[in-house]
Amino acid sequence: MSNPSGSRPKHLKSSPFAPAPEVVVENYDIGDRVSHDLYGLGTVTKVDSHAVTVDFGSQAVRIKPPFAKMQHL
Template identity: 50%
Template sequence: MTPRSGAQARRLASSPFAPKIEAEVECFEIDDRVSHQTYGLGRVVGKEAAAVTVDFGNRRMRVVSPFHKLERL
């Protein structure tokens, strides 16, 4: 058996073993207007490394990354 070189093996696009493409995580800034699928419209009032705090008027929620249900307006 011969040792493998450092090159990665090529895979077909339809292969079930193809590496997963990671979605880009959106970055939010303080005072950004946002919309959440469950809580509605809000404004970013706090920012952490992996979460944002959003004021939705009647409540403040901490939304953790990745922000699947949160979009910037």
């Protein structure tokens, strides 16, 4: 079941469970050098509101957030 507002449900202080950690989404700019666990080294060529396109030399890949397998260099 999802929350109609699209946000996460409120964590109750009386809950025995720890609150879920906030997901931090990296910001990338055109020209940023990145390393990806599957594709290797690449350069960001396009940035839009839904994904980034990275040129890895042999192929260009559109990667959606959260960028779990990608790091800034």
